[in-house]
Amino acid sequence: MDIISLHNYTRDIIQQAASKIRASFQQTMQIETKADVNDLVTNIDKETEQFIIEKIRQFDSSHRIFGEEGMSAETFENLDGIVWIVDPIDGTMNFIRQQRNFTISIGIYENGIGKLGYIYDVVRDELYYAIEGQGAYVNDERLSPLENLPLDEAIIGINASWVVENKRINYKKTGQLVRKVRGTRSYGSATIEAMLVATGRLDAYMSMRLSPWDIAASAIIAKEVGACFTTLKGQPINLLTQDTFIIANKSIQQEILDDYIELYD
């Protein structure tokens, strides 16, 4: 594939989709008072995904499209060929309640290999992207490789839900992790938190349950800055299923997995 043409085209798609989302803010405000908030947002999610799908089909109708809202009507049992993995709005609750802290996320894979990754924080106007082997950028600035640090100086992204008693993970061990590190944060968007790790603003982010479109772009960008991204069992991520996820500075990832994570099967 012609990487540069694809790169330029994808950036254009994202900017056009973002304009549509920004235009919806006023509409959102008006409709929130008289209709169901979740329905409305579903409409904007769907409209945005439909727009992106049409643009991809115009570019090359042989490309496959795997999106959160399932508008492409394709079922996915493999990643053969060129596959776009699309989340039109990651951080839907933030979008509804905050009108900030959400992104448009697109990962482009070729036979399962990540080629191009894009995460656009619409309100901050920050486009994070990477081309395989060419480094990662935010807008026009190249991201630096991450520097090592000890776990007790780390700031980690973890939702409080994974620190209270739950069926998926030993909460006492995640609680020990919270006490061990310097600080914790939670922003409500897996892509924003992953990009905070990619830029060294957080040192790890984990979740018990993410879908392929939550992590497809992040994985491509993470690789270019030397961040680790695996399941919480330390296995490679599988983009055909929902699973656990951690992205982390490589100097602390194994210690987190070994000493603080105990999953219940």
Added chain:
Amino acid sequence: MDIISLHNYTRDIIQQAASKIRASFQQTMQIETKADVNDLVTNIDKETEQFIIEKIRQFDSSHRIFGEEGMSAETFENLDGIVWIVDPIDGTMNFIRQQRNFTISIGIYENGIGKLGYIYDVVRDELYYAIEGQGAYVNDERLSPLENLPLDEAIIGINASWVVENKRINYKKTGQLVRKVRGTRSYGSATIEAMLVATGRLDAYMSMRLSPWDIAASAIIAKEVGACFTTLKGQPINLLTQDTFIIANKSIQQEILDDYIELYD
């Protein structure tokens, strides 16, 4: 006091202080690699506070100044007269590690009554402010009164530290709160989280331990949008001491305090 002159002057101080902080970003990057990160930030904190103090003294040398870095050398046993309560950088760890998600915060009190409150999110360029009885604003936009909502639809700001076992609070009850609400967030800056509540982007924010300069400005702004702000015992805040703190939509505050907060003395 001449409220409008004071308001205009304070806005100018904040913009000038913000320029100094922005200019320090490059310096921060350079020095972080060769010196202790905490020392550096203390210097920027102190320089910013010293700048603000000098500006206040130029305006009226009879005004008292209560700042996080203690540069005014005054000890505080009462709030008599006109008192400026200043935090030059709220969210210090974010400032060091993220170069975002921190604020300049100033509250101006007259004989203990909040008159003018300012919280400036430097990187987002959002100035939240209120004049007693005149409403609250972000930049030039007036904030709306908060709308009621049920607790199970709320998004609350709470750090994971208060959900793991600790000496200050019954963590099992805060854990029940985490499970009850729709979502939780944690941003690492008490003033940013308070302003997310003031704008309806969060519905509550609480902390076990905040100082007067963390909450002095927020309290004035919160009052103008009808948000509750008290200690976690439901008592009025005391600006002479460190204490617990909650700012919340008034439709959910009492339920949180009654059913989910149990402090250990």
